[in-house]
Amino acid sequence: MRAGDALKIVTRSTVAMAYLGAAVVVGLLTIPLAVTTVQAIWREDQLNAASRALARGGRDALDPLLALRKETRTATASVMLGAFKYERAKTPDDLEEAERLFAEALEAEPGRNSAVLGLVSARLRRAEAGGPDALKKAAAEAEPVLAQANDPEHPDVVYLRGALQVLLGKAKEGEEVLAKDPSVAPTRAGQAARWWNLAVARFLVERDPLSAAVRAFTLRPDPLPAEASDQRGEEAAGPEADPARLLRAAYRYSLADEGCQPNTPEALRERAELAWKTAWLRFSSGHGVRGGQYGRYAPHRDEAGEVLNALGQALFRLGDHDRAVTAFREACDVTREKEPLYLLNLGQAAALAYRQDKEVNKERRSDLLRHSRYAFDEVAKALRKQKGRASLLKLAVDNRSTLFYDNNPREGVSGLQAYKDVYPSESEWNRNMGTMLDWIKRPDCVKYYKKSAELGHPDSSGIQERVRLWEQVSEGKGGK
Amino acid sequence: MKPEGVPFWGVLFALLLGAVWWWRSYDAVTFDEPDTHQFHTPQIEKGSNRFGRRLDRLTAADLEEDQLVRFQLPRTKIEITGRIVALEGQRVRLDGRDLFVDNEKVEDTYRRNQNAREFYPELIVPEGCVFVLNDERWRHGADRFDSRNLGPIPVEAISHRFTPQEARPRSRRRR
Numbered sequence: 001m002r003a004g005d006a007l008k009i010v011t012r013s014t015v016a017m018a019y020l021g022a023a024v025v026v027g028l029l030t031i032p033l034a035v036t037t038v039q040a041i042w043r044e045d046q047l048n049a050a051s052r053a054l055a056r057g058g059r060d061a062l063d064p065l066l067a068l069r070k071e072t073r074t075a076t077a078s079v080m081l082g083a084f085k086y087e088r089a090k091t092p093d094d095l096e097e098a099e100r101l102f103a104e105a106l107e108a109e110p111g112r113n114s115a116v117l118g119l120v121s122a123r124l125r126r127a128e129a130g131g132p133d134a135l136k137k138a139a140a141e142a143e144p145v146l147a148q149a150n151d152p153e154h155p156d157v158v159y160l161r162g163a164l165q166v167l168l169g170k171a172k173e174g175e176e177v178l179a180k181d182p183s184v185a186p187t188r189a190g191q192a193a194r195w196w197n198l199a200v201a202r203f204l205v206e207r208d209p210l211s212a213a214v215r216a217f218t219l220r221p222d223p224l225p226a227e228a229s230d231q232r233g234e235e236a237a238g239p240e241a242d243p244a245r246l247l248r249a250a251y252r253y254s255l256a257d258e259g260c261q262p263n264t265p266e267a268l269r270e271r272a273e274l275a276w277k278t279a280w281l282r283f284s285s286g287h288g289v290r291g292g293q294y295g296r297y298a299p300h301r302d303e304a305g306e307v308l309n310a311l312g313q314a315l316f317r318l319g320d321h322d323r324a325v326t327a328f329r330e331a332c333d334v335t336r337e338k339e340p341l342y343l344l345n346l347g348q349a350a351a352l353a354y355r356q357d358k359e360v361n362k363e364r365r366s367d368l369l370r371h372s373r374y375a376f377d378e379v380a381k382a383l384r385k386q387k388g389r390a391s392l393l394k395l396a397v398d399n400r401s402t403l404f405y406d407n408n409p410r411e412g413v414s415g416l417q418a419y420k421d422v423y424p425s426e427s428e429w430n431r432n433m434g435t436m437l438d439w440i441k442r443p444d445c446v447k448y449y450k451k452s453a454e455l456g457h458p459d460s461s462g463i464q465e466r467v468r469l470w471e472q473v474s475e476g477k478g479g480k
Numbered sequence: 481m482k483p484e485g486v487p488f489w490g491v492l493f494a495l496l497l498g499a500v501w502w503w504r505s506y507d508a509v510t511f512d513e514p515d516t517h518q519f520h521t522p523q524i525e526k527g528s529n530r531f532g533r534r535l536d537r538l539t540a541a542d543l544e545e546d547q548l549v550r551f552q553l554p555r556t557k558i559e560i561t562g563r564i565v566a567l568e569g570q571r572v573r574l575d576g577r578d579l580f581v582d583n584e585k586v587e588d589t590y591r592r593n594q595n596a597r598e599f600y601p602e603l604i605v606p607e608g609c610v611f612v613l614n615d616e617r618w619r620h621g622a623d624r625f626d627s628r629n630l631g632p633i634p635v636e637a638i639s640h641r642f643t644p645q646e647a648r649p650r651s652r653r654r655r
Contacts, residue, residue: 048536055636057555181604185569188606188632215601219631277575277599296623297599 041071052079057087075109077113078102082118086125087221095126098342111150116191117413120146120160124167139167150386155182156190163197171204192219199246203253207261210271213250214278214297244299251275251307255314265318272314276323279307280330305335309342312349321353322360322368329371338382340392347375347396351403369403373411376400380419390424397423401432409440431463438466505532509550509640517560519614519622520548522642523590524561532640540568540608540635545581546590548642549612551633554627559639562612562626565592567634572611574628579613593618598628605632 010016050068050311055059056383065084069077082101102119105112120142127138142164149157178198186194195216202209215226220243254260254271261267278297298304312327328346350372354365379396383389397419404412413436416429423429434448449467453460485592496512509532518526532550535542540577543549547564566572566581579586581604594635595618607612609632614622623629 045536052536055634056552185604185607188609188634191604191606211601215603218601218603274601277597278601279601280597296629351538 009342026096034035034161046071047076050077050080073108075105075112075115078105078108079114079118081113082115082122086118086122089122089125092126092129096123098122099126101445105136106148109257111148113149113151116149117156117160120164122304135167136169141216142269155184155186155194158182159186159194159197162201163193166197166201166204171201175201175205175207178442188219189221194217195219196243196246203249206259208254208267208271209246210254211249211274213243213247215299215414217247220244245269247297248307251279252310254309268314269318271324272311272318272320275307275311275314276327279304279311279327283342300335302336305331305339306336309332309339309345312342312345316345316349321349322357324349325353325368325371328375332375332378332464338378340382340389340396340447342378343375343379343382344399347372347379347399350375351399354403363452369407372403373400376403378413380422384419385421393419393422394428398432401436405436405439412436413440427452427457430455434463434466438470439468443470443474485522497586502641507534507640508532509642511561513558513560516621517558518626519616519619519625520561520563521616523615532642535635535641536639538635538641540610541634543567543610543638543641544643546644547634547646549610549638550640551612551638554630554637557570560625564610565591565613565619566605566611568605568607568609570611571602571607572600572605573602574598590615592616593622600628601631609633610635610638 010020015230043119046064046068050061053064065081067078069081080099082098083106085094085098085101089098090470099119099122102115102122105115106119108113123138123142123145124135127134143161146157146164151157158180159178162174165171165174165177176359178194178201185191195212199209199212199216202212254273261371281296281298298307308331312324312331315321315324315327327345328342328349331342332339332346350368353360354368354372360368364462376396376399380393380400383393383396397416399416401412404410404415413433415424416433416436419430428454430448434445434452436446437448446467449463449470452469453463457463485643493630499587508529510527511518513529515526518524524530535549543564545564545567549563549564550559565579571580571582576596576598579588579591585594593612593616598617611627611632612627614626616622627633
């Protein structure tokens with residue numbers, strides 16, 4: 001039977017016509033529905049692929065993002081491509097391109113939070129190149145844009161508002177906004193920006209920035225490549241280096257600067273305890289360029305000495321000399337070139353811990369003595385060839401001899417003899433030598449006392465008195 | 481029931497649909513990364529195979545604590561494994577040997593080789609992210625390849641997830 005004949009038969013039957021009509025209606029309804037569903041699935045797949053590529057951060061994310069924007073022309077596609085451009089921006093032109101994409105998304109969907117946040121962030125970052133005035137101007141202009149956000153209570157929007165206040169010079173108000181915990185989770189970038197801006201605001205209002213800076217450092221945008229290279233934060237270009245710079249400054253300010261508020265022993269102890277936990281943490285050893293080095297919460301091994309020295313200073317101020325010695329000793333050990341300041345701090349803290357800390361046991365006391373002698377010896381060795389460092393050298397040699405005054409004066413005498421040629425004041429050296437020998441009851445102290453008096457030591461009268469007493473003793477012995 | 485009463489085609493169609501769903505949802509994953517990137521023994525060892533649920537169509541809400549996830553290191557092609565310990569919106573911190581989630585100490589049954597000096601400051605796990613840790617916490621290099629160094633991991637970076645049952649070693653599963 002031909003198709004034409006079949007159609008003729010069907011058109012004669014009313015029932016067949018009804019079935020055919022129903023089939024056409026169902027077809028007309030279901031085919032577009034099926035096509036739409038398939039298209040939706042395909043678009044969702046494309047969106048998934050693009051968002052995954054964006055999250056993974058590789059260069060290969062660009063193609064799926066461009067394809068998504070070309071196919072869909074939605075605000076989502078523009079925001080995602082804008083975010084990709086923003087994260088990888090190296091020049092003001094890249095930022096301008098990102099800004100344009102965010103603006104396009106905002107036009108397509110007015111008030112979209114992610115587009116508003118991206119647009120404001122890109123504008124601020126572009127203004128950074130123009131200096132503080134340009135940044136302040138951009139912050140003032142950004143406020144009305146931020147006010148367009150659909151969800152003004154979203155933590156990311158709230159924190160960006162706080163950051164704008166900091167940029168506009170209202171650091172106290174900004175700090176209050178940023179310090180409040182959110183009721184819902186912010187995004188990763190929003191949270192990182194919150195801690196970063198909070199640390200900056202706290203620097204400006206002279207409050208402790210350390211806990212915020214540590215958190216900002218944990219959320220830094222690209223942790224792995226930084227740790228896989230041995231490049232120092234200060235030398236690295238671009239914003240990747242900023243969290244390390246901020247962290248370094250925060251350690252120094254919070255621990256070693258007396259202007260940091262609150263300046264109470266309890267607050268300082270809290271900061272020191274946090275630094276005690278973070279500053280020691282190394283990358284686990286064995287793998288990677290920075291394996292085994294300080295770095296989980298420290299900028300770079302070259303800066304670890306500085307951080308540990310600041311920690312030692314805080315502990316020293318708290319009277320915790322024993323732990324201060326541990327921090328100073330590590331600061332000295334990790335520093336490639338001997339740093340006299342760290343060594344003097346170590347020597348001084350160890351000497352104080354040795355004399356004052358009643359809780360330290362016998363073994364630890366001998367350790368402390370050893371640390372102190374090492375420190376003063378190293379300072380003297382390091383400074384003996386340097387000009388213009390006489391006062392520091394004198395301090396180290398004097399401290400070294402004082403250290404052994406009551407437990408091993410012979411060691412003190414040998415130390416003084418070793419640095420005779422570099423000691424800056426001859427009269428002072430002779431006086432000290434006389435005192436040490438006097439303490440161990442050696443009559444040759446008189447020779448040094450006399451020499452010191454001859455050279456016009458300011459304490460000549462006291463020296464003469466000791467000489468007179470020694471001569472009386474020797475006369476008495478001679479009489480016998 | 482008569483044999484002809486069995487809805488043969490219906491069952492076959494259902495089985496076919498199930499197979500398609502399984503084929504679209506699961507992948508056979510080989511953990512072929514070197515030991516220096518693998519910190520989940522005895523559950524996972526180099527060269528072992530597991531069926532993992534693909535995360536293409538799943539969201540953060542489909543992930544739970546204790547699940548193992550495969551994720552890509554940022555800006556690399558390297559995939560590594562981590563165990564979820566906290567989800568989006570939870571507060572997480574590490575202090576010494578203790579893990580705290582929402583200020584409560586968590587019984588961390590999978591943990592091995594923890595360092596007594598471990599520390600991670602309290603953070604809210606961000607929107608669309610999870611916090612992952614390696615089981616062998618202080619084996620060489622372990623801290624570099626989990627959230628202690630990488631921070632919270634975006635769900636989009638996760639390719640597969642394995643429930644603790646799915647990730648069990650085969651020798652144990654047979655028992």
